[in-house]
Amino acid sequence: MAEKCLILCLKNQLENMRNAHLSATPLLLMSSQSVSAAIPGLILKENTSTISHESTDGNNNTDLGNSMSEIESSTSTLVFNFSQPSPVPSNNDAKNLEFMKIINDFGISQQAYEKLAAHLNSILGMSTEITYRVCTSYLGKKLLKCFSSIEETVYDVCQNRCIMFNDAEEVACKHCDEARYKNNKTDKDGIPIAEKTMVQIPLARQIALSLANSDTRHEMIYRHNHKQKADDSKADIFDGHAYQSIKHLFSSENDVAISLAVDGFVPHNILGSITILHATVHNLPPMVHYEKSWMLQIVMITGPFTPLDFWSFLKPTLADLKVLQEERMVVIIPTLTICAKVHVLVVTGDIPAVAKLAYTTMRTLESFQNFDPASLSSKGLVGQSPFSSLASFTGPLFFTLDKMHGLCHEIGKQIWRLIGGKYGIKHSLFLPVNVLKEISVAMAATRKTIPTSFHGSWRNISKYSGYFKAVDWADFLLFIVPTLVAKCVRDTTSRETLLGLVQACNLLMSWELSAKEQISIKRYV
Template sequence: MPKLSRNAQKYYCEMGCKLAFGTVRQRLNHYRYCRNSQSIRQPAAQQSNKTIDSYDSIFMSYNEQAEPLKYNICSSEANIFTKSELFSMVFQDITNTYSIPREATREIVRLFKSMLEDNLLSNNVPLENASCELKYSETLSNIMERETPIKPIKHEVCINGCMLYPKDDLAITKCQNKDCNELQYTSEGTIRCEMKMLPIGQQMAAMSANPTTRKLMKYRSQYKFQGGVYEDYFDGDAYKELKNQGLFAGEHDIALAMFVDGFTSTKSSQNSKLNIVHFVNLNFPPEVRYQENFTFQVAIIPGPNNPKSLLHTFLRPIIDELKKLSTSGMVVSVEGDKVCRAKVHLVMATGDLPASTDLAHHMTFAAKYGCGICQIKTTKVGNHVCFLGESNNISIRTKSQFVNPAVENNIGIRSAPIFCELPSFNGPAYFGLEEMHLFGQGLGKTLFDLVTISLKKSYNSSLKLIESDPELFPFYIEKQNLIEIGMLIENSKTTVPVSFNSNGQSCLKNLRQLKSILKNGVLFLKQEVERENIGSGVLKPTQHYLLHVEYMIQQNGPLRASSARSMERTIGKYKKLVKSKSSVGENAGNVLIRLANRFYISNLPWSISETVNLLAERPYDENSYENHPENSCQLWEPFFKYSMSSLPFGIDASKCVKPLKIFTSGIYQLALPAFFRQL
C-alpha cells in the first residue's frame, strides 16, 4: 500500500484495526477481506476513560451481544474544563437563546479580550496570568467535542439526501431512488457526501448518571393507574400490553418516543431542506418532559430531496442501536461505581400524517386503503379522494399486517416497517396520531376556511360555494358580520386573561361521548357533500382521522403524549442556528453535535452556574416598581394577596367567585365538541 502524505485525506478503518487508506476503494477491499475471514470488529479504542462502549460492530448479530452496553460517567468532569471554558459555555447559551449573529458574537468576544488586556496591562499584570477569558464559539465547540464522550458516527449518504448507504452491503454504490441514481463515489473513489449521527445510549447514560434526573425518570415505574382515566401515555393499553409481555420490568427502564419531520433552514434556498430525528423521554413527568434539556436529537438528515420511501435507510443505525438497548440493555456507572441498569424501548415513532405514512411504509391517502390505522376503502368524488365508508364497520389494522404485509391483498402496506424488529412494536398505534397537526393545522384551518369563505375574493372550488345561492352553504356567514366579529376580537385584547392555565375538566373520562361528538361532526360533513351543498374537498384525511381519536387515546393515552410540539420548538431553534446557504447539511450536523455536547454537560452531576459562581439575578420587591399616576392598572409584579373577605375596591366576593369558577371549569377545552354539537 502506498504511503499517505500528511496533507492527503485519510479514510480510517471503522472495524477497530486503526489502518488508514488513501481511497475509499482501498478501504472497501479491506472490509471485504475482513468479512471473508469472518473477522468481527472489536470495540473502538477508548477515546477517554469516560467512554467504554459506543456502537458495536455493524456486522455483529444481536444474539452474539450478550453483555449490556456499558457507560462510565466521570462526576469530576468539571475539573476537565477551565473557568474560561465554563464561562464561555454560559456565554454561548446566551447567544443561542437570543439568536445573536456569529459576527456579533465574535465582536463581543474581541471586545471582552481587549478590555481584559487593557485592565491587566494597566495594573502591570502579565497577560499569561489572566485567570479567565471568553473563547470563540468555534474554539469552544472543538473543546467540548474533544472532552465529551458523545462521538458522532459518520455515514455515507446520497448527495441529494435520498438514502443512507448501508455499511454491511458493499454492493450498493448507487442511489436507489429511481429519480436520482447518483453514484456514491466520485471517479477517483472519494466519498461524495457524508452525514453525522449521534448514539442514543451515551445521552441516556448521562441522564441516568445524574441523581436529579435519575430520580425524575422514576416517574414511569412509580406511576399509579386510575381506572377509566387517561392522563398520560402509561394509562394506555399499549403500555399495559408491553408490561404484560415482560417489558419495563426494571425500575430504571426507559420509554422513548421518536418524532420525524422536515423543515427548511432558509426560505431562499431549495438546498436548505432538512429532516430532523427528535426523541422525547417519556420517563420524565409531563411538566418537565418536553423541556429542551430533557429532549434530544440524534440526526439531521440533509437534503435537498425528501427521503420518503427510503427514510428507513437513515433510521437503520438508530434501530440497530435500539435493538441492543432494548434486549441487552445498558449499565451506567459513575466513577466506576454502578448506579443503574436499564433497557431502553422505543414505544412510538410518529410525526405529522405524511411523516407517519412514511414511517409505517403505508401507501398514500389516495391508495385503495388510504388510512394507516383502519382498513376503510377510499372513494373518489370528482377530483378528490375521500373516506365515505360506513364508520361503524371500520376494522383496525392488526400488528401482523405490518410485520408480514400481504402485498397481493393490496391492504396499503408496501413492506414491513423497520420498527417491526423492535420488541416494543405493537401495530398501528405505534405510529401515533399527532394532535398539533391534526387539530391545529388540519381541522382548525379547515374550519377557519369554511366560516370565512365569504371574505375570499374568489370562491373556493373545492368547497363548492355557489355564488348565486350562498345560503345553501351550511357554514355561510355574511361578509359584514365576519368583519364585525373580527373587530370584536381585536377589541377584546384587553379582556383576554394573561394565562390560560386552569384546572379544567378532563374530557378524556368519557371517551364514548367524545367519539360520538367527533363522529357526528364528520357524518354531518359527509351528508352535506352528498346533498351537494358543499364540495368533496372538505372531506380531507384529517376529518377521517378524527374517528380514530378514541382508539389512539385508549392505546397511547391523551394525544398530548404523542404531541410534536417539542420537536417544532426544536426545529425553530435549528432554523436560527443553521446559517449556511451552501453547505446546509454539514452546518446542521455541526449544530447537532454542539447542542448535544452542551446538553450532555448540562445533565452531568454538577452545575456550571455553581462551579463558576455566577451572580444571582437581581432581586425584586415592592420598592422595585414605580407607580406612575398617568398609567392605568396593569398585571405586573408585585402581586398583592387579599382574602375573599377583604377584596379591594369594595368588590362583592360572590360576584368575583362565580366568573373564576366559569374560567377554571375548562369551558375553552370543550369549544370544539360544542361546535359540532350545534351542527
C-alpha cells in the same frame, strides 16, 4: 455540519460553567434543549466502551426491493462507562463556554460571532491585567468537545440528502447518482473524504446519561411506581393500552419507556426542508417529560428536498433499539452499575410522517373513486414497517397522531379552510369574506387584553394564517371557533356539530380524562 450540531447539542451543558462546574448532560439540536438534568457534584466523562453493532439497510416506501422487515443486529450489550472524571475547565475556558452559550441562545450568526469576538478582544487587549480573550468559533468548537461527555457520530450522506450511507461499499447515491466522496481527496490516514456529512446523537448514549444522573434516575422510577386507575380514567400513557399490553416487558425499575416522533417541515424564507427525529422519555412524570428540555434529539435531516430513503437515516437508531430491548444497556458510574432495557411504546408525527413510518399509502380523491381491489396499494400497506420487528410493537395503534399535528395543525387549520370556502361556498360552514375579516380584526384587537399565560400570537388570521404555529391554531380552535366563528354559522345542525368537535378537542387536550369524558368524546365526534 457535525460541529454546528454539537454546539447546539451542548447548549444547556454550559449553564453550570460559570463556577467551573461541568454537568454531563446531553443536549439537543435546534430548538430543543437538554435531555437530562446536570449531574450535581459529579464531573463525568464517558469511556469508550460501547459495543459496536450492525444492522441491515433501511428503505422508504419508494424502494421496496430490499425490505427492512427485520432489524438485524448483534446482541452485544451496550456499555457506557461514566466512572472516570473529566477535566475541569479553567476560568477562562468557563467564560468562553458561557460566551458561546449566549451566542447560541440568541441565534447569532457565525459571522457576527467572529466580529464580536474581534471587537471584544480589541477592548480586552487594552488592559495589561486582564488575560482573558474571547475564543474564535473554531476554538470554541474544540473547547466544547474537550469538556463534553457527548460523543456525536458522524455519517456520510448524499449531497442532496437523499440517503445516509451505512455501508462502506456504497460509493454513490442510488437515487441521484451523486458521488459519496470527493474526487482524489483523502485525509491524513488515507481515508476518502465525503462530500457531505451529518451528525447523529445516539439515543442509547442520551438515555445512559439520564440514568447516570441520580436525581433524574430517581424521577424516572415514576413508571415503575405508576398504578393504573381503577375507575378507567386516563391521566398518563401508562394508563392506556399501548403500555398495559406490553407491561410484562419491563422487568426492572430502571427500564425505560419512550416514544419516537418524526416532524418534517419547510422553514419560512429558507430553501429546503428539515426532518427531525426525537424521543420522549415517558418514565418521567407527565408534567415533566413533555417539556422541550427533556426531549432527546437524535437526528436532524436538512436538505433541498425531503429524504428519499428516510429509513437509511433511522438505521443506527433502529439497531440500537433492537439491542436495548433484548440485551439492555449497562451504565457504570463511580458508585453504581445500572442495567436497563428500553422499549418504544408508540411512534408519532403528522399524517405524512405516520404514513411513512407505518408503510401505509396516502389516499387521494382518485384512489377512492378508482379503487382497484387487485392493487397492493389499495389494501393499505406498501411494505412491512421496520418497527414491526420490535418486541413492543402492538399493531396499528403503535402509530399515533400527536395533538399538535392532529388537533391543532390539522383540525384547526381545516376549520379555517372550511369557513374560508376552500371546499366550496355551498358548504354549510362557509362564511363570506367580510365576516372573516371581522373575525380577524376581532382576534387582533384582543391582543392587548390576552393574559400572558396564552402563548399564541393572536394575529389577524386572514393575513397571517400561513405563519400560524400549532399553538396559534390551538387558540383559534378552542377560543375563536366557539365564540366568534360559531355565532356566524347560520345552519343550526352545522353549528352544533362544530361546537361538539371543539368540545371533543378541548377534552383531548386535558391532562386527565375520566371515563365519562372519554364517552363524551366518542359522542361528539
